[in-house]
Amino acid sequence: MKICVLYGTETGNAEMLAEDIQSALEDDHDVTCRNLADTDPAALDGETFHVVVCSTYGDGDLPASAQPFADRLEDGAHDLSGVRFAIFGLGDAEYDETFTQGSEKLAAKFKARGATQIGARLTHDASGDDLPEDIALPWITDILANMSVEQEEG
Amino acid sequence: MAGKIAIVGAGPSGCYVAQAFLKADPGLEVDLIDALPVPFGLVRYGVAADHQGTKGVMRQFARIFERQGARFFGNVHIGRDVTLKALREAYDAVVLAAGLCEDRRLSIPGGDLPGVHGAAALTRALHEHPQAGALPALGPHPLILGNGNVAIDLLRLLCKTSEELNGTDLGPGPSAWLAGNAFEAITIVGRSPAARAKFDPVMIRELGKLGNVSIKVEGAGRSEEPEEQKRLEALAAIDGHGSGPLKVTFRFELRPLSVEGKDRVAGLRVEGPNGEETVRASSVLTAIGFDSNGDLDRATLLDEAGEREAGKLADGLFAAGWFRRGPRGTIPDSRTEAQATAAAILEEMAPDPARAGPAIFHKLENVVDYAGWQRIDAAELARSTPERCRQKLPSTGELLRAATQQDIDQ
Numbered sequence: 001m002k003i004c005v006l007y008g009t010e011t012g013n014a015e016m017l018a019e020d021i022q023s024a025l026e027d028d029h030d031v032t033c034r035n036l037a038d039t040d041p042a043a044l045d046g047e048t049f050h051v052v053v054c055s056t057y058g059d060g061d062l063p064a065s066a067q068p069f070a071d072r073l074e075d076g077a078h079d080l081s082g083v084r085f086a087i088f089g090l091g092d093a094e095y096d097e098t099f100t101q102g103s104e105k106l107a108a109k110f111k112a113r114g115a116t117q118i119g120a121r122l123t124h125d126a127s128g129d130d131l132p133e134d135i136a137l138p139w140i141t142d143i144l145a146n147m148s149v150e151q152e153e154g
Numbered sequence: 155m156a157g158k159i160a161i162v163g164a165g166p167s168g169c170y171v172a173q174a175f176l177k178a179d180p181g182l183e184v185d186l187i188d189a190l191p192v193p194f195g196l197v198r199y200g201v202a203a204d205h206q207g208t209k210g211v212m213r214q215f216a217r218i219f220e221r222q223g224a225r226f227f228g229n230v231h232i233g234r235d236v237t238l239k240a241l242r243e244a245y246d247a248v249v250l251a252a253g254l255c256e257d258r259r260l261s262i263p264g265g266d267l268p269g270v271h272g273a274a275a276l277t278r279a280l281h282e283h284p285q286a287g288a289l290p291a292l293g294p295h296p297l298i299l300g301n302g303n304v305a306i307d308l309l310r311l312l313c314k315t316s317e318e319l320n321g322t323d324l325g326p327g328p329s330a331w332l333a334g335n336a337f338e339a340i341t342i343v344g345r346s347p348a349a350r351a352k353f354d355p356v357m358i359r360e361l362g363k364l365g366n367v368s369i370k371v372e373g374a375g376r377s378e379e380p381e382e383q384k385r386l387e388a389l390a391a392i393d394g395h396g397s398g399p400l401k402v403t404f405r406f407e408l409r410p411l412s413v414e415g416k417d418r419v420a421g422l423r424v425e426g427p428n429g430e431e432t433v434r435a436s437s438v439l440t441a442i443g444f445d446s447n448g449d450l451d452r453a454t455l456l457d458e459a460g461e462r463e464a465g466k467l468a469d470g471l472f473a474a475g476w477f478r479r480g481p482r483g484t485i486p487d488s489r490t491e492a493q494a495t496a497a498a499i500l501e502e503m504a505p506d507p508a509r510a511g512p513a514i515f516h517k518l519e520n521v522v523d524y525a526g527w528q529r530i531d532a533a534e535l536a537r538s539t540p541e542r543c544r545q546k547l548p549s550t551g552e553l554l555r556a557a558t559q560q561d562i563d564q
């Protein structure tokens with residue numbers, strides 16, 4: 001499968017996780033990894049499965065590198081129907097009310113343009129004991145396994 | 155390309171520069187040199203002990219050494235152990251990312267009375283920086299002067315109860331000091347109107363979780379500007395918070411005139427919209443910015459810089475982070491800047507294979523390499539408790555001992 005891992009970050013944690021996901025998947029898939037800052041919403045296509053990793057800043061806002069993408073998504077008349085994505089959120093539970101809202105908001109923006117979310121949005125808490133890759137790698141492996149089962153059945 | 159790059163300072167700026175270099179070209183030799191036996195600069199010794207999530211970037215930085223091949227030379231002070239000149243001769247490019255560690259002085263009458271303390275010195279002592287002084291007695295009514303995030307960090311730490319400090323890496327000494335302080339009231343004074351204070355609104359909101367305080371916000375004023383309104387809303391949200399015994403008061407638009415007191419601080423004389431007054435204070439904690447301690451002759455280097463804006467000081471000599479741009483900007487800013495700096499340096503670097511590289515450190519004693527830091531890290535984590543996620547080794551001696559010993563005495 002063609003997979004594009006997209007990340008929105010400020011201090012680089014999401015980028016590191018995106019690269020981990022890329023490394024974990026690239027034996028079996030054709031995987032690229034890209035900053036959302038360098039991504040044009042018009043370039044998202046239905047053939048590629050998009051795996052988005054995104055942190056949270058400010059008051060539950062998008063991180064700086066995802067902001068221009070979100071603005072372009074908002075401004076243009078983009079139709080993302082046919083685009084499939086999964087999304088993983090980074091955050092810090094110390095910010096309780098706004099915990100991982102950046103990824104939540106980004107998912108809503110994808111869906112508002114007609115994209116289809118695959119799997120549930122899982123999150124990582126920077127104040128917790130888990131490593132992000134220990135949550136995200138099983139998550140994405142499961143999602144891909146389900147997708148291939150559905151493809152075979154479908 | 156097989157260029158040799160030395161980065162002076164293994165704080166966030168130095169680490170992000172190294173990361174960007176090795177991402178652009180894994181063939182480069184990138185050496186991070188720090189005066190301390192440990193890497194990570196202000197992430198370890200500045201970022202507040204109760205903001206462990208922010209310290210999570212240390213995992214990324216660890217990878218620069220563990221996977222990307224950067225080398226660490228700790229306990230090497232450039233300018234003292236090795237001259238900058240020698241370093242420049244040994245490397246194709248040198249990046250100064252040495253930060254700014256000195257408190258900006260409060261230059262008003264009484265500004266050096268006993269009882270006036272800088273936030274940099276205090277936070278270093280709280281976070282057990284090996285060169286920090288002892289934690290001073292602050293008396294029952296400390297006054298914090300400044301309205302940046304560092305001022306708010308300090309305020310929050312001073313207000314926290316022992317329970318609220320669970321999960322931090324605050325050491326036994328600083329924990330006992332905090333617990334023994336018994337403050338009655340803390341006043342935080344800003345020079346600008348609240349609308350233009352430098353703190354982030356989330357930093358203010360966080361104060362609304364403190365259990366031991368009752369918070370009052372005086373004279374916050376109004377604004378029509380959306381960014382300013384966010385700040386005012388955050389202040390409004392904590393105004394009246396809590397009914398704890400420790401009274402916290404925010405005051406704005408007060409210009410400090412003098413520190414009052416005979417042989418130690420008794421108050422701060424200020425001028426505000428309603429004239430002059432003296433605000434009671436048993437100590438004055440200044441969080442009004444940071445400056446160079448004169449190390450590496452920063453002022454001259456910047457004055458003589460060829461392309462100061464681009465961070466180029468001279469041929470083969472560059473600057474990054476707070477050392478370059480002054481004490482402004484956060485860790486994300488350091489990252490963005492580092493990527494541009496590394497790209498610009500690679501553009502013009504002409505590697506000379508004859509350069510000595512790290513051989514110039516061979517004759518030095520007690521250099522801590524990355525494996526040495528890993529031993530320190532392991533020793534500190536081994537000392538963690540249910541209440542503390544790590545216990546730092548607080549002195550250079552203990553750090554050096556842990557760096558060289560396989561099994562440290564518990």
Ligand SMILES: Cc1cc2nc3c(=O)[nH]c(=O)nc-3n(C[C@H](O)[C@H](O)[C@H](O)COP(=O)(O)OP(=O)(O)OC[C@H]3O[C@@H](n4cnc5c(N)ncnc54)[C@H](O)[C@@H]3O)c2cc1C
Nearest residue numbers: 163165166167189195196200232252253475476483484485
């Ligand atoms: C108290 C405090 C709290 C902060 N909290 C946050 C926060 O929560 N979030 C955030 O985003 N930003 C925070 N910041 C800002 C952040 O620390 C800066 O944006 C960033 O750290 C600047 O990093 P730097 O690498 O330039 O300097 P530093 O982190 O200071 O690193 C400089 C390094 O150089 C070394 N060095 C100095 N001189 C020499 C020499 N002559 N030879 C060899 N080595 C040398 C030092 O030992 C040090 O390790 C905080 C700042 C302070 C002061």
Ligand SMILES: Cc1cc2nc3c(=O)[nH]c(=O)nc-3n(C[C@H](O)[C@H](O)[C@H](O)COP(=O)(O)O)c2cc1C
Nearest residue numbers: 009010011012013014055056060091092098099100
């Ligand atoms: C100033 C600041 C504000 C933050 N705000 C939030 C927030 O509102 N909600 C949240 O879940 N995490 C918040 N975080 C935590 C980050 O999202 C978390 O540290 C994450 O791992 C950063 O990933 P990145 O390096 O990819 O940007 C904040 C962190 C900082 C430094």
